[in-house]
Amino acid sequence: MSPRRVMIVDDEKGIREALKQVLEYEEIEVQACASGHEAIRVYPDFKPHLVFLDVKMEGMDGLETLKRVRELDPQAQVVMISGHGTIQTAVEATQLGAYDFLEKPLDTDRILLTLRNALQHVVLVSENVRLKQEVRAQYEIVGSSKAIRAVIGLIEKVAPTPARVLITGDNGTGKELVARAIHALSPRAAGPFVAVNCAAIPTELIESELFGHMKGSFTGAFADRAGKFELADGGTLFLDEIGDMSLSAQAKVLRALQEGVISRVGSGKALPVDVRVIAATNKNLGAEIEEGRFREDLLYRLNVVPIHVPPLRERRGDIAQLITHFSDELMQRGGLPAKGFDDAAVERLTAHDWPGNIRELKNAVERLLILASGANVSQNDVERLVGKGDAGRGKGSSLGAGGGDAAWLRVATFEEFKQAAERAFLLGKLQEHDWNVSETARTLQMPRSNLYKKIERYGLARGGEGAVS
Numbered sequence: 001m002s003p004r005r006v007m008i009v010d011d012e013k014g015i016r017e018a019l020k021q022v023l024e025y026e027e028i029e030v031q032a033c034a035s036g037h038e039a040i041r042v043y044p045d046f047k048p049h050l051v052f053l054d055v056k057m058e059g060m061d062g063l064e065t066l067k068r069v070r071e072l073d074p075q076a077q078v079v080m081i082s083g084h085g086t087i088q089t090a091v092e093a094t095q096l097g098a099y100d101f102l103e104k105p106l107d108t109d110r111i112l113l114t115l116r117n118a119l120q121h122v123v124l125v126s127e128n129v130r131l132k133q134e135v136r137a138q139y140e141i142v143g144s145s146k147a148i149r150a151v152i153g154l155i156e157k158v159a160p161t162p163a164r165v166l167i168t169g170d171n172g173t174g175k176e177l178v179a180r181a182i183h184a185l186s187p188r189a190a191g192p193f194v195a196v197n198c199a200a201i202p203t204e205l206i207e208s209e210l211f212g213h214m215k216g217s218f219t220g221a222f223a224d225r226a227g228k229f230e231l232a233d234g235g236t237l238f239l240d241e242i243g244d245m246s247l248s249a250q251a252k253v254l255r256a257l258q259e260g261v262i263s264r265v266g267s268g269k270a271l272p273v274d275v276r277v278i279a280a281t282n283k284n285l286g287a288e289i290e291e292g293r294f295r296e297d298l299l300y301r302l303n304v305v306p307i308h309v310p311p312l313r314e315r316r317g318d319i320a321q322l323i324t325h326f327s328d329e330l331m332q333r334g335g336l337p338a339k340g341f342d343d344a345a346v347e348r349l350t351a352h353d354w355p356g357n358i359r360e361l362k363n364a365v366e367r368l369l370i371l372a373s374g375a376n377v378s379q380n381d382v383e384r385l386v387g388k389g390d391a392g393r394g395k396g397s398s399l400g401a402g403g404g405d406a407a408w409l410r411v412a413t414f415e416e417f418k419q420a421a422e423r424a425f426l427l428g429k430l431q432e433h434d435w436n437v438s439e440t441a442r443t444l445q446m447p448r449s450n451l452y453k454k455i456e457r458y459g460l461a462r463g464g465e466g467a468v469s
Contacts (some may be wrong), residue, residue: 143318191235217266374388
């Protein structure tokens with residue numbers, strides 16, 4: 001913060017000059033004002049880091065000036081000074097947002113101490129604002145396609161309400177981004193946002209993770225521990241991959257939603273919790289209910305407002321924006337070299353099917369920024385990464401059947417590898433049974449509804465003529 005700027009507002013010339021002399025000795029740029037009106041007029045251009053403001057002044061007094069300054073700049077740091085300070089005046093000034101209150105005659109050591117503390121506070125406030133902006137950028141929903149605008153419209157409608165939301169969509173489509181956006185726009189925004197990946201927690205530990213446990217309730221429970229429901233009290237609990245939750249844990253979640261209370265493992269004591277639950281899944285919960293793996297009554301509790309996040313292949317018009325967004329973010333936060341993407345490179349990335357969706361695209365953008373040797377990322381760079389195929393639109397993508405052994409090594413994560421393998425396997429079985437879905441499902445010992453869901457998820461089609469019907 002250099003140079004540091006301080007404004008002095010006092011109708012006594014002697015006070016202004018003495019305070020200015022002390023501050024300039026500390027190498028601070030000073031703007032002295034003889035009235036509140038002058039201060040309000042000068043403030044927007046000078047943009048001080050700190051204001052010393054007299055309470056008793058002719059015309060507009062200090063409290064009114066403080067109010068006007070805070071209207072101009074809600075983050076303004078103002079220290080009130082007065083020769084006739086009272087507790088009531090100090091309280092009123094604090095309520096209006098004053099940082100501190102000093103009495104005349106001013107003591108140099110006290111001024112310098114207050115100055116240091118106030119400027120440190122300014123640094124902390126600006127750093128907090130910067131971090132919040134980074135978080136917002138990290139979780140920003142990018143895109144202008146009709147599909148993503150529909151999602152954003154639903155978010156804006158449901159966020160201010162207490163309604164529970166069930167978010168569905170393929171892996172990597174941004175379901176957690178939607179949940180965070182709902183939380184940020186809700187009355188609970190100041191409260192905690194607690195995310196739980198139900199698929200990543202072993203079945204025997206999921207209840208302890210969600211509801212907490214008491215010391216000695218099971219092997220390894222060495223101390224009492226609060227669960228995610230307690231940690232999210234007053235805020236939002238995001239249950240990701242809820243379709244992978246055990247039936248016993250589902251029963252407890254249902255009770256928590258119905259009664260607003262939870263019980264730690266090993267305790268019969270009911271603890272009230274005030275939590276908004278948002279759930280997400282990439283599974284067909286209707287099919288899971290048919291198979292006896294998911295409770296129908298829990299689905300009704302969770303699915304008050306459904307939001308489906310479209311896969312990237314259904315919003316190709318957003319890919320160019322996403323590339324720019326990820327490039328800017330990675331170059332700013334990751335220290336990567338500044339590079340652009342050639343138009344042909346963007347077109348090739350747009351044509352790809354992205355079975356891993358936005359997560360896979362972001363990984364690809366980062367890899368291209370690192371590995372591309374030229375000043376810009378070219379089409380050749382992209383084709384070395386994703387191949388020269390036609391993005392798998394019914395003819396097998398570079399990550400699917402026929403993509404070659406090397407293509408399997410290009411995926412970024414093990415999860416993407418599993419998806420690519422499943423896609424290739426299903427495509428081969430469908431071709432083996434001449435695209436008879438019923439026969440393929442019977443052979444695979446899979447419910448036909450599940451197979452249709454996977455066909456839709458992976459964009460499988462016969463002869464490139466469109467999805468299976």
